[in-house]
Amino acid sequence: MYIYQRRSWPHFHWDQEKLANPLALVRHKQGRLIGRMEGLGFSLRSEAMLQTMTLEILKSNEIEGEKLDQDQVRSSIAQRLGIETFGLVPVDRNIEGVVDMLLDATQHFDQPLTKDRLFGWHAALFPTGHSSMHKITIADWRGNEAGPMQVVSGPLGRERVHFQAPDASVLDFEMQQFLDWFNRDMRYDPVMKAAIAHLWFVTIHPFDDGNGRIGRTIADMQLARADGSAQRFYSMSAQIRKERNRYYEMLEKTQKGDLDITEWLDWFLSCLDRALSATEEILAGVLKKARYWEWLSTKPISERQRLMLNKLLDGFDGKLTSSKWAKIAKCSQDTALRDIQKLIEQDVLVKDESGGRSTSYLLKEIA
Helix, strand or coil: CCHHHCCCCCCCECCHHHHHHHHHHHHHHHHHHHHHHHCCCHHHHHHHHHHHHHHHHHHHHHHCCCCCCHHHHHHHHHHHHCCCCCCCCCCCHHHHHHHHHHHHHHHCCCCCCCHHHHHHHHHHHCCCCEECCEECCCCCCCCCCCCCCEEEECCCCCCEEEEECCCHHHHHHHHHHHHHHHHHCCCCCHHHHHHHHHHHHHHHCCCCCCHHHHHHHHHHHHHHHHHCCCCCCCCHHHHHHHCHHHHHHHHHHHHCCCCECHHHHHHHHHHHHHHHHHHHHHHHHHHHHHHHHHHHCCCCCCHHHHHHHHHHHCCCCCCEEHHHHHHHHCCCHHHHHHHHHHHHHCCCEEECCCCCCCCEEEECCCC
16 A cells, blocks of 8 residues: 555645654754855855756756766856856756756745646756656646556566555646645645655656656755755756755655654655755865965966866866866867966966876875
8 A cells, every 4th residue: 555545645744742852853954054155255156056956956966877978057047147157058858857947945945845847847947848768748737647656666567566656637626735735735845845855746757757857846846945045056866866865765665654754754854864964075175276276376377277177176086197188178179288288388288197098187286
C-alpha cells in the first residue's frame, strides 16, 4: 500500500518534539547566512547569488541524470537578473526554459502557485514536446494512455518498481488539494512546509516527466518564502545530489509507509542544514574572486584574458593549456601563447611544475 492509498491521506503527521531542535538549528543558520550576506556589497551578493542559482539548476538536473552546460546556465541567469559578468555565451532554449522556471519560482515566491503556473513551468522544461526521444503530454496532467505511472529501475525483464503514482483520473482533485494547501494553509513553519510540499508533489507525480525537478523547484519557492527573500545563497539540490541515493531511499520508504513522515522531515532538515554549511565554500570562492580582481585592477588585462581568468577563478575543469585557451577564447594557438606569456610576465599565471605531456598553467596564489 502506498501512502496516498491510506484512508487519512493527505493528513500527514509527525513527532514535533523530535524535530524541534533540528528545525531551530536550521532556522538559526538561515538567519545568520542572510545577515552575513546583507553585510556584503551589492556586487559580491550578486556574484554569490549567480553561483548559487547556477549550481541549483545544474545539480537538480544531474539528479535526474541530465548534464547541462554550466556556461549557458550562468549566462542565462546573469542576463535575466541583470548581473554584470564576463564571458556570456549563447544559450539553448531548453536551458532558457529551466532557468525561467527557477527564476519564476524564486523571484516571485510571494505569488500563488496555480495550475497554469505549473503548466508554464512544465512547458518551459520541455520546449520541443519531447523527453529524450519520446513525445510526452506537455503543460497538462499525465493521462492513462501509457498505463500506470511508475518509477522503475533495473534491466528490461527484471525491473524493480519503486513507486506507482495515483491514477490519472484523480489528478485534478489531488492537485487542487495540494495547491489549496500550499497557497492557504499557514499553520506550519515555512521550512517544514517546503519538506512536506516536495514529498506531497512527487507522490502525486502529476506530469509525464519533470516531476522531480518541479518538485525541487516548489521546495525552493517555499524556502524563498521561509527566508522572505528572492535572493538565493544556498542550494538544496546541490546537497541532494551529494546524497542522491539516500534521497531516493527516503522517498521510497516514506511513500510506502504510513502518514507519519517524521523520518522524511528529519532527513530533509539535516540535508538543508548541510546545504547551508556548504554555502561557506561558495562564499569563500566569491571573496577570493573579489580579492583577485582587486589585485588585478592595476594590470593591463585584455577582454580575452579577463574571460579566461574568470574561468580559472570559477573552477576550471582540468588543466589549463594553451590549446584549451585557444579553443575557449576562440583564438589561434599563437595568440593564446602570447596571452599566457603576458600574464606570466605580470606574475598572474605560473607554469604548473607537476609535469605532463603538455605545459599547463595555474593562477598565482595571492595572500
